[in-house]
Amino acid sequence: MEMAAPQVLMIVGALLFGIGVIGFLTRRNMIVMFLSTEIMFQGVLTNLVGMGLLRGDLNGQALGIFVLVIAAVEAGLGLAIVVMLYRRRGTLDADGWRTMRG
Amino acid sequence: MLALVPMIELLLPEIVLLTGATVILLTGVSKTLSRSATLLAMLAIFGALIATYRHNNQELLATAAASVEALNPGFFANYVRMIVLAVGLLIVFANRHVPEEGERAEFVALTLYSLAGVMLVALANNLILLFLALELVSVPTYILIGLSRRDIEAQEATAKYFFLGAFAAAITLYGFSFLYGATGHLRLFGADSISAWFIDGGSTALANDGMFLLGVLLSIGGLAFKLAAAPFHFYVADVYQGAAATVTGMLGFVPKFAGMVAAIHIVGLTQWNLSGPVFWGLWVLAAATMTVGNTLAFMQYNVKRMLAYSSVAHSGYMLMALLIGPGQDGSGSAMRNGLAAILFYMAVYGIANLGAFCTLAWFRKPGRDDAYQSAELLEDLSGTGRTHRWAALALALCVLALMGFPLTGGFLGKLYIFGSVFASIGDQPQHATALVVLVAIGALNAAVGAAYYLRIIASCYWDAPRDGRVAPTPCSALQAVWVVCGMLVPVLFFFPGTLARNAVSAAHDSQMKVAAGNAELVARADETAGAVDIEKPTARSATPLKSARASD
């Protein structure tokens, strides 16, 4: 159990990351898509923690903390953008935003 | 805490720039004060330039760098800084007319943040710092796109750029986590670093470490988004089209430069000792990027989209050189240097690209939501060769430079890239055919590129002018930018020396860094085991993986 912790964390991280990717690809609601990216970040975070355990130092967790910060920044920015888009269109369907193509 | 002073010393340009940006941001509270935003930005940039110039003092750097592990100062960083600041100055000027009256301060400040981000990317010697710097580059650009125009396209562009950017950032970061996980280090070069781990390992098991490779590949994949390399290029056209032309000019340069510098760091971790699959992976990436970019651009009649896809193609060319790396030369004379080619190319490309977009912005036409928007379609440009001949000439020159035509700096850029690829054949004889084929693909792509670039020139010069279709933007700063770009393009052909020399020493510097790390390792290896017999730190034949692959 103790021995397996890093690997478990890594697997969980990978799963989270995968779920985030799949969510990003499949959900049409922009907020959900945005949340999916957040899940991807969390997956990375989990992975980092696992790696840190594997390597036995704090570097991984240090990077993890910065990831949290960045995720927060992205969250703020993302929500602002979502609000802007919603104001313009009145919908959050990602498919609505494809006027430019080709 | 002792490290703090050297840290300040080393980061002085960035600090100046960021302080400037923050001050400008603060001036935004008052309308009167925000008028001086450009001036302040200029001051900040000049300040940063002066600070950078100071850093050319090697001794100063050496003493300071010794105590700060997270930074990687040197000519490489200085070169990046100088190019970024110089082009940044132009960008700031070019964008003078874009934001609305009240938002100029924010706009300028965000630009400066982004520039500072690129500089930090070059400086970073630590995954954390690298990642933060990359985010510092991209986050302001998300906002800039949204700020630059009010219409729906800009918003769509913002959304796409942001969402996909976050997506890609997550991928990059995932890659970083594996890099860390595989090696146990966050430091990139030097003692106790990832690259040291790589060399130290020196054995098949380590070099072939799946986790390490995964880390490299995921990182590069994420960075490929910034580079707009295929298949991460999808967003490019939409975003470039949506943003205001001058912001597009910036988007073509700033994030790409950051991505390229980061990619140089990441690939540099492997000492350019690319194992077969990685080599082929990058090979395919470069070939696909060139081809995809050019063929898609070939289909466009919207100049902005065309240039967007062409920027994809340019990434492809640069990836060619990235494949080569700094070349290998035990004497360290850094001949046939792919990195130098990239650095040179990037500068020329940035200028030409910015110039082209600035002329597009200068030819404005009535827009949908805005009062005006930049010229976009080919037909908007028709006859401008007669009505606005200097602007059209500048556009033509910039486009020719992008085409890589002789008598423009673009030609030298292509020359250096293709040349470095050829030069590296000697280093990698097993890849000789692949490299020659890659150059041939590049050459054919350049021909395809010529076809669509010519369309721009043709519509400027061949078609009859249409009355009232476009009118010049009354912004002398913008005009000044395209004048400067138009002049720099041929100047860079005839007088490439300074830039080229600096690019070479920058590349040389980054290689030295690697070599320095290696030297330490060699020393250590001698001390401890004494069994690892590496005469030249970067001798490739010493790597069994390589020879194993070659024998396949």
Next chain:
Amino acid sequence: METLRSTAIWIPLLPLIGSLLVGAIGLRWLKDRSHWLVIGGVALALVAVLSVVSTVVGEAGRAHNVDAVAANEGIELAHTSEHDSKLSESFTIYKWMNMGAGSWLDVSFRVDQLTSVMLLVVVPIGFLIVCYSVGYMRDHHGHPERGYERFFAFLGLFLFSMTVLVLAGNFLVLFVGWELVGLSSFLLIGFYYQKPEAAKAARKAFIVNRVGDFGFALGIWLIYLTFGTLDYQTVFDSVSLAMRFDGDNYAAIVPQLQGLLGTERVPDVTAASALVLQVQDRITWIALLLFCGAMGKSAQLPLHVWLPDAMEGPTPVSALIHAATMVTAGVYLVARCSVIFAASPVAMWFVGSIGAATALFAATIALTQYDMKRILAYSTLSQLGYMFLALGVGAFDSAVFHLYTHAFFKACLFLGAGSVMHAMDGVIDVTKFGGLKKDLPITYRTFLISSLALAGVPLLSAFWSKDEIIHAALAGNMPLLGWIGLLTALLTAFYTFRMVAMAFWGPKMLPAGVEHAHESGRWMTVPLMILAVGAVFAGYVGVHFKSGGFLGFLEPHGTFHHFLEPVFAGAKVVLAAAPIAHEGHALMYWSSAIAFLGITNAWYFYTKRPTIPGAIALASGPIYPLFKNKYYVDEIYDAIFVQPLRKLGRFFFGSDRYGINSLLFVIGNLPRVLGFGLRTGQQGAMQGYALGMILGLVALLWFVLQG
């Protein structure tokens, strides 16, 4: 020889200068005085010719050979005399083409007996015809025609070219003259360029000549390939050496070849024997290829088609170029290269056969034509055929002799026809007029004299030369050619007098619109008379008085032949044929009889019983139309060569447009196709983009981590 050299250079230059001056200032300033410059130039050239010829004649006895003497010394030859009695002067004027390694092709001239004869034909007759043109190229009121000065400029150019041709000292210069006369001919035939026929005929002449020149050029290159030089003397000497090379004399001949060709080419016996082999291999090819050129220029079958059409040019042109001088260039060429031809039995056979075939063929066509100039043109073809026949049977001197006599009477005939045409306001169809005997007395008399000469009436010039030819043919190994010659002689007499009868005899008849037939002015009649005198007496340089000869006192083979002997000595040696014995004069009587038979028949058919010819024509079935339509050669050429080539050209052009360009279109649109495919990925949906990114990334990972 410095004087000879400088004089010879002026022979072509003088007409050229006259011509250029007229061309430059004629239109604006000289106008109807344009002829004086050219006449002056030609007259001075004539003086130069006379001086050159007198030198040649004067030195004829002296052994003198600059080029070959050294090489010949000490060589045991069967006929060592060949070089001794020869005056053959070659001189280089300047270096022309760089062949590498210091060797050049030069512009060089050569003066010898053959040249002298040719000059004596070309320049005096040229002079007379230039004078004649002064009258001819005006209307009845003395106003010059449009393009008067142009005409004289072209005539001057022609004389320049022709003299270059005959003076040439190597094959290259010969080729230059050859092409230049082609140009002059082209320009002069196309003189009435507004007439589509004239323009067409001019082009045809040039192109058909080019066909011949194509072979000629190949022949020249083959000579260069074989001998490494184009100089006449070197080539001829090499050929004759090569033909003499055998097991006994190689030791003597090798140094001789080395002297000729240089030790680089002939270092030793091996090389010499290789060269000999090469020469023997190639000699037939060289001769045949050279003969191609001759066929073109001298309008021999099957390249004869241009000559009748060339009659679209002004009549003096027809007289000068297409009767007296240029068309004989082919004969000159073969005579000049007699050594080469003599060395190849195949070539000799070919030349003789072509000559005989042309002689007969052209005569049959001439029977049915109504255009006076065309009849004369076919007659020229036929007479040229005689000359080649003579060459083919090895009677080179007879051929040149016939060339010489032919020039006088045929020029006279053409000029006479021109005079008629002038009087008839340009009508030349003999069915449209008749009985002009009274109205054009001088023209009639001169025409009659030269017709008699052409018909081969005894004691007139052509009698001697033609008879020699037939004699040589019958005596040689191809007697069939002689019989053909005799048959042709009959036809010749007939068609000549058919023409005379229709034009001059019988009831008077004028074409519509012509009220009076005026005899031409002095500018025209004086040359006519001079030429008629020539037609009578020119032959006497070729005979000598000898009791027991023809009619008891005349014997063929006179001064003329002796004069030319050195030129053909080499060929005679190579041929190794016994000299033709001129014994027994039965043939002469027979041919006289044939001539009279033809003449009387013509007289009977066309003045006494004009219905007979029509009846014969009807009775002959397809033969008459065949003759009348010139054996449909033009049509056949058109169908076989011209149309298919044009079709091919169209096909090529089409394939450019649709083939190559379509291919290019396809290639050029590859990026478009690719782009179109890739564009489907650009649907604007960001999740699609993300999917693409992920798939790409997965592919990359899979590729790298697996691979």
Next chain:
Amino acid sequence: MIALPFLGGLAVFAFSGWSPDMVRRVSMGVALLTVILALVAYGEFDAQRAQLADNGVVLVEDYALDAAADSGLPVILRFKLGLNGISMPLVLLTALLTPLAIWASFTGIQTREREYYALMLLLFGTMLGVFCARDLLLFYVFFEFTLIPLYFLIGVWGGNERRKAANMFFIYTLSGSMLTFAGVLYVGWKASQLTGGVMAFDFATLSQLAEQGLLSSTEQWWLFLAFFAGFAIKVPLFPFHTWLPLAHVEAPTAGSVILAAVLLKLGTYGFLVICMPFFPVGAMQWAPFVGVLALAGIIYGALAAWVQEDVKRLVAYSSVSHLGYCLLGMFCLKMSGMTGSVLYMVNHGLSTGALFLIIGMIYERYHTRDMAKIGGLARKMPIMAFFLIFFTMSSIGLPGLNGFVSEFMVLLGTFVSQQADDVATQGGPYGVWYAAFGATGILLGAIYMLFMARRVLFGKLTEPEGGFDGSAGLTQDLTGREIGILVPLAVACIWLGVYPKPVMDMMEPSLQPILATVAKVDRSQFGEDRHAAPGRAVASDSPTFASAMDGAPGTQFHHNHTSNKIDPNHIGENRRLTRVTAIAEARSPLKGEGRGEGTVPVADEGRPYAATDRVVLTDYSAAAPSRTNQEAR
């Protein structure tokens, strides 16, 4: 000299205040000044020629761009300019034609004069640059840059389909030259072995590269292909020619003139000064192929020209045909052919340039080039008729005019190509059949050119509705200015036709080293791969003229073989007469030790030859003719 037109062009472009007249005068002045400089250069060249050993190259200038030489860059662009005997005539040609073309545009170009003349001057400078460059990269830079001005000249001032034409011209040419670019870099990289790392493109260095045999034959094969791609399209060689008629038809008169007269020569010049000396092995490997393409082009171009209705397109196709000779002469490996080839470049420039000028003059008057609509013009325009006939004759190679000399030399060189001589010890790659087919081009040339002359000049007068257009100050026949344009060309034609020796003297020292380099190539190497192993006699698989004649009776000889060893030069050379293979114990003549024993043929069939002992072949190379015709049993 090169910079002056650039500066002039810029000035013309920049000063917007100038009236069109002023622009014309200034650009003409600049052009003339450049001509004077070119003449000065010629004078200097002539003066220095005697003292120069280095291939007759007169160096004018050499500096690396912005002193980047010491920067450690992989590639350095050097401005190394110089003239040699090959480039000098072409420089003079350019200097003669461009001002005339500018002069000829005075009436034809009535719109956007400033840009037009600026571009003309730009083009002028670039062309001079190509011919002067003594550095491959610099050559490439100029070579490429010529596209831009012409692209605009065609695109802006061209005819109806000008866009298509200009695009096709540009992209087609660029596609080819991109591959050339790759080749250039590869060569530079190879040369870096000689210079210690920095890529070098200096001609001198590159010829050293060739001399030292540092390029393998495979490399040369590919390099030739890469350069071929650029040059063949430029020339244009047969299947790559389709851009040319279109570009010619659509280009303005001056554009056509420059295109035909000078720009096409860039390709042939490139073949001559780059492909041949630097990749001699590649060149010889490709030579038969190039020869066949050239022949195809000669015939194809001629026949296609014949069926044209548009005079300009006709002349354009004639260019395709003529340039075939150029290449044929170049690769025939004979001094005569190569001299002829260079001369051909000049001559084609003169005569075709003049033809395009005349066509332009007609076009200005009648606004049509359709031969169905104009005819019989000799009646109304006798002076024009004279010049047209004159240049037609020059074009079809009438002796006395320039075309003949070059055509004759080229074909003669091709004809005797196989013959060994003191330079090309093993003979060239072509032979009688190449020349024979090439010579059909002369015939066809006469056909289509006279066809054109007849339709335009002779026959019934045909004019389009409304007669001629004199609005631009033209008279019915040529004006003094137009005569003034044509006369210098005519004089040059006559001069080169009658006395080309000075030009040939100029060329020879420069051609000699190229010829020597290529001639040294042992072509049996690559013949060997394809055809036969040593020790086996190989029958000629392509029928040759002489081998056909070998069958003639009385010419067959027996040889006494003293050994089975076979001269390697003969093995597998299918282009040469190889029925001989048995010169015993002969070593390669290339090594200069060609001293072998052979037997003199012993006669058969009653043709007695000296019954011989063995004869020592002292000079093997000079005995080459003997090798060609003997027969091995």
